[in-house]
Amino acid sequence: xxxxxxxxxxxxxxxxxxxxxxxxxxxxxxxxxxxxxxxxxxxxxxxxxxxxxxxxxxxxxxxxxxGSETRKRREGGGAEGGExxxxxxxxxxxHGDAGHQGRPCPTLPPSDEDLYGGDEDxxxxxxxxxxxxxxxxxxxxxLSYSQREWRGNTAKSVLIRKGYQQMMEGFCGVRxxxxxxxxxxxxxxxxxxxxxxxxxxxxHHVAMLPEELDGPEGLLSLxxxxxxxxxxxxxxxxxxxxKGYIELxxxxxxxxxxxxxxxxxxxxxxxxxxxxxEELGLLExxxxxxLGCALELHHRMQQGLDVPVFCWLLFARDSSPCPRTFLxxxxxxxxxxxxxxxxxxxxxxxxLRCTIQVYRLYMSGTEEFLTYYPDDHRDDWPCxxxxxxxxxxxxxxxxxxxxxxxxxxxxxx
Amino acid sequence: MSFIPGQPVTAVxxxxxxxxxxxxxxxxxxxxxxxxxxxxxxxxxxSEDKTDKGIYVTKVxxxxxxxxxxxxxxxxxxxxxxxxxxxxxxxQARKRLTKKNEDVVRLLMTRxxxxxxxxxxxxxxxxx
Numbered sequence: 001x002x003x004x005x006x007x008x009x010x011x012x013x014x015x016x017x018x019x020x021x022x023x024x025x026x027x028x029x030x031x032x033x034x035x036x037x038x039x040x041x042x043x044x045x046x047x048x049x050x051x052x053x054x055x056x057x058x059x060x061x062x063x064x065x066x067g068s069e070t071r072k073r074r075e076g077g078g079a080e081g082g083e084x085x086x087x088x089x090x091x092x093x094x095h096g097d098a099g100h101q102g103r104p105c106p107t108l109p110p111s112d113e114d115l116y117g118g119d120e121d122x123x124x125x126x127x128x129x130x131x132x133x134x135x136x137x138x139x140x141x142x143l144s145y146s147q148r149e150w151r152g153n154t155a156k157s158v159l160i161r162k163g164y165q166q167m168m169e170g171f172c173g174v175r176x177x178x179x180x181x182x183x184x185x186x187x188x189x190x191x192x193x194x195x196x197x198x199x200x201x202x203x204h205h206v207a208m209l210p211e212e213l214d215g216p217e218g219l220l221s222l223x224x225x226x227x228x229x230x231x232x233x234x235x236x237x238x239x240x241x242x243k244g245y246i247e248l249x250x251x252x253x254x255x256x257x258x259x260x261x262x263x264x265x266x267x268x269x270x271x272x273x274x275x276x277x278e279e280l281g282l283l284e285x286x287x288x289x290x291l292g293c294a295l296e297l298h299h300r301m302q303q304g305l306d307v308p309v310f311c312w313l314l315f316a317r318d319s320s321p322c323p324r325t326f327l328x329x330x331x332x333x334x335x336x337x338x339x340x341x342x343x344x345x346x347x348x349x350x351x352l353r354c355t356i357q358v359y360r361l362y363m364s365g366t367e368e369f370l371t372y373y374p375d376d377h378r379d380d381w382p383c384x385x386x387x388x389x390x391x392x393x394x395x396x397x398x399x400x401x402x403x404x405x406x407x408x409x410x411x412x413x
Numbered sequence: 414m415s416f417i418p419g420q421p422v423t424a425v426x427x428x429x430x431x432x433x434x435x436x437x438x439x440x441x442x443x444x445x446x447x448x449x450x451x452x453x454x455x456x457x458x459x460s461e462d463k464t465d466k467g468i469y470v471t472k473v474x475x476x477x478x479x480x481x482x483x484x485x486x487x488x489x490x491x492x493x494x495x496x497x498x499x500x501x502x503x504x505q506a507r508k509r510l511t512k513k514n515e516d517v518v519r520l521l522m523t524r525x526x527x528x529x530x531x532x533x534x535x536x537x538x539x540x541x
Binding site: 039 | 445446449453456510513516517
């Protein structure tokens with residue numbers, strides 16, 4: 001199968017860089033099996049189904065051997081983002097034949113490995129997937145991160161890289177956040193806690209919130225925790241459990257605020273955010289705060305009082321006309337099967353009495369590039385920053401000031 | 414969707430976005446694939462053309478991320494996050510879907526019922 005004779009012109013197609021796209025070309029017709037594999041990142045050489053009933057067919061010629069070789073080459077070779085090509089000047093290679101006289105591009109990994117291949121166990125991403133590790137990866141340089149993640153010349157890549165470029169004015173790095181459906185809550189809470197110097201006043205008044213919510217409305221009986229298919233599946237009463245989580249939030253906040261330096265505060269936060277029950281409890285507590293806030297705002301709406309605009313949008317959704325349906329159709333699924341919608345980000349900001357400033361990279365070049373959740377308390381509430389490429393996954397940007405301060409400190413010695 | 418050398422391949426396509434689920438240290442998508450240029454296309458029950466070596470969805474796990482995104486058994490995957498899936502080996506296909514640093518895969522897929530829906534709505538005009 002000669003790809004070059006294929007009628008589809010693959011000029012700007014991501015596959016373009018491959019000169020020997022199919023290593024198996026040496027044995028084109030030999031592997032005649034029918035494999036079916038479950039798409040996940042576990043070892044595919046485990047139990048395999050096969051229509052022909054052939055047990056575990058041999059792994060494809062590309063195998064895993066070349067993977068580790070690539071990894072070694074990459075780690076030993078140039079620094080991240082240091083790969084450059086004599087052609088277009090970017091780290092990627094779209095030269096086709098002209099740039100390399102028919103030889104494969106020397107800066108790229110072997111042709112049967114993808115541009116992104118070989119990264120599986122190296123770099124900051126691996127620390128996110130190991131159990132018990134911090135839910136936030138260490139900070140990496142913003143520019144090289146954007147160049148590494150968004151290679152290519154598609155309109156989308158260019159747009160996203162442009163967005164990261166614009167962020168360079170205030171930020172120098174980014175920390176990847178564990179990417180499950182909790183990431184918006186996780187990123188926000190981490191930012192809030194790591195920047196707090198004093199627990200907020202309202203924190204002292206939320207201890208009774210679980211009982212208040214459960215009281216007349218019986219709302220909390222509808223709460224479900226991750227891992228439970230039905231509300232009330234778990235052994236503990238949700239009200240008591242949430243009370244415990246609220247108390248945990250209060251204690252954690254106070255402990256973090258008491259830290260003597262920003263660095264220690266950060267370390268303390270990293271200790272808390274380890275993917276365990278502690279972190280989960282804090283995030284569930286946040287959800288409870290959001291519910292409380294939604295209830296309060298809904299009451300105000302019913303009394304004809306002034307409420308921020310997002311409330312109308314929140315309760316105008318067919319699926320959440322009231323706080324009860326907001327809980328059953330939206331909030332209790334957050335962290336399980338869904339994340340936060342934008343209108344719910346407003347609610348989160350209100351619940352924490354802070355302005356969440358989000359750089360939305362797929363909106364770069366528009367007025368929605370930088371969005372404030374909420375936008376009506378920018379002067380009086382503390383502000384935290386997040387970055388997202390798609391309004392689904394949120395990461396934490398790292399401010400430039402700390403590195404400048406550290407550099408100045410180093411320079412003055 | 415059959416491939417005739419010299420003629421452009423056309424298909425009615427749909428975009429589907431699957432948000433992978435993290436289960437401990439694994440990323441779950443919730444579906445199985447069959448097909449690939451190194452596989453036997455005659456065994457594929459979903460393809461119209463029995464020489465089609467594309468990647469097809471053979472199973473969708475109920476309640477999984479793929480089902481939630483609207484993927485169905487029998488769908489043919491044309492692209493994953495911009496990478497072509499019509500001319501790949503089975504393993505390459507699996508790798509493209511399971512990159513650890515990607516939490517979301519955006520698929521370009523097609524299925525027979527889509528073509529038929531379009532044909533019906535165009536009053537059979539599309540049948541050349």
